[in-house]
Amino acid sequence: MDWSGLRDFVAVADTGSLSAAALRLNVSQPTVGRRIEQLETELKAKLFIRTPRGLTLTPTGENIIELARRMEEEALTIERTATGANQQLEGTVRISLVEDLGIEWLPDKLSIFHERYPNLIIDININNKNVNLLRREADIAVRLARPRQADLVARKVEELHFGLYASHSYLERHGQPKTVRDLSRHYHVGFDEDPTYPDAIRKLERLFGPDHIRHRTNSHLGQIEASAAGLGIGALCCLRADADQRLQRVLPDIFNYVREIWLVVHTDISHSARVRAVFNFVGDALSEDAPRLRGTIEKLKSTDE
Amino acid sequence: MDWSGLRDFVAVADTGSLSAAALRLNVSQPTVGRRIEQLETELKAKLFIRTPRGLTLTPTGENIIELARRMEEEALTIERTATGANQQLEGTVRISLVEDLGIEWLPDKLSIFHERYPNLIIDININNKNVNLLRREADIAVRLARPRQADLVARKVEELHFGLYASHSYLERHGQPKTVRDLSRHYHVGFDEDPTYPDAIRKLERLFGPDHIRHRTNSHLGQIEASAAGLGIGALCCLRADADQRLQRVLPDIFNYVREIWLVVHTDISHSARVRAVFNFVGDALSEDAPRLRGTIEKLKSTDE
DNA sequence: CCATAGAAATACAAAAATGAATATCTAATG
């Protein structure tokens, strides 16, 4: 029996279709189909019921899927263990961050990093959803909440602050709010309705009233642009908003939303020299940038004028 | 990472060489070598130290071998589970037996079997060493001792009796022994020095004296032929020796060595319809043949004459 | 009842893995 077929078997069972499994496995749909077929021949058993909407496990398939999943976990552990044992300072490290840190902040630091580690390549993965560190979708993740899962090593590094911002022109037209109550007369640039966002986001929205939400997006960059374009008041990351000349902070003493920044890595790969190098570098860089992350630097504009 | 590489990895770690692993995996030696190489590339880690006498695990290899072994166990369980779920009365059933039963006794029964189950193929494996039912080296094993291992279903069916036999010409030349003491003046056709044989074999040998052992072999058939050729007195299976006109039993009331016959199957595959069919057929056939297996049928020759 | 979208099957050319034969290496042995 070919073990690779079992890997495909898990992927098809998980995703429910050959095409989706092929995507996950980085092979073509006909290949997955043929390998499942071959596995069924080898085991002399039908594992899936083919429907026009995909594949469902047969009773025999149900019998063995748990065992195959366990194999998958062990295979993933093997990959991580091998990575962890690698003490070379070369190769690629994949790090996953939220937009606010990954688009501009981290890339700005990388020239310093590459001077120190010329043979390391950093692969930046911008991701709103948490990537699965167990599946090695990334080596390191930067998360805005303490991770609960076992087998993960996490270090709280800094805080990421968010404030309310609007464009100058918007504030000229609609007036500067002086209290929280004033917000009900203003327009809001909001997040999309993903239920995984923290409650604070929904609470904030209610201050504006439902018909005063002009724009929703899952992209922080999109929110900044929308706010800068004068669509309304957005809850933006101070790091980026403070540096944006088009934006002005609103109710700075009243509204200040704080998220903890956690650096996370899987225990198994935490021993890898190159992963440690990136982990520590990013951690130190975050610590050094505390004022910007906390939005406590006076806006350039206000000092200029 | 290609899971098949992990399978090769276990085989090489187990056997200590590419060539031996290739044999076990039914592929060529260069293929195993290339796959190990590929696995090392994928994991970016050396797994083996190459020596001219084979391959030894590196520390990294040691770290992951246990996980890979667990994968192998699960893969084997999957194969057995799938086999066990198969309720078709077609395909192949592999059965492993000692020479005494597998060379002639079972084949004689097969024409009846094939009438009842025309689509089943029986693959007879003659084996002195116990095959590994967990690895599916056979579906069913006939053993001469109660199996201890968990996960095996065993049924005691009958007894296999052994007696002392010699050729007529030998007994004419050396005389008929009347007591155990007489054996010390006789020659012995013995087993080879495999330490896994039961103590009774060694005890018997000592009755003849060390320089009176003329012939050693690990083959029961070889012992029968040697005894029939007049080399000496052999401890032979009654089933075959009684049917052999050239042989005559010696000290029938004094020497009678008995082994239990156990039919063994792995729990996981015991539910398979075709495996049950063979299991029950062989069990019943053994029961029906109790007199021959116990050597209690008078020799044809003696009734003929 | 027809059109459509999402999925699986098919055909064939291209790419990769495999095996047979062979060369090469090294520790052990006389």
Add this chain to the structure above:
DNA sequence: CATTAGATATTCATTTTTGTATTTCTATGG
């Protein structure tokens, strides 16, 4: 010190696997 046994590397023709492009299928919605 040469020989040998037992192992790994190498080469190349062959076989197998894979991907692309296309066709086929079927439940769903108009």
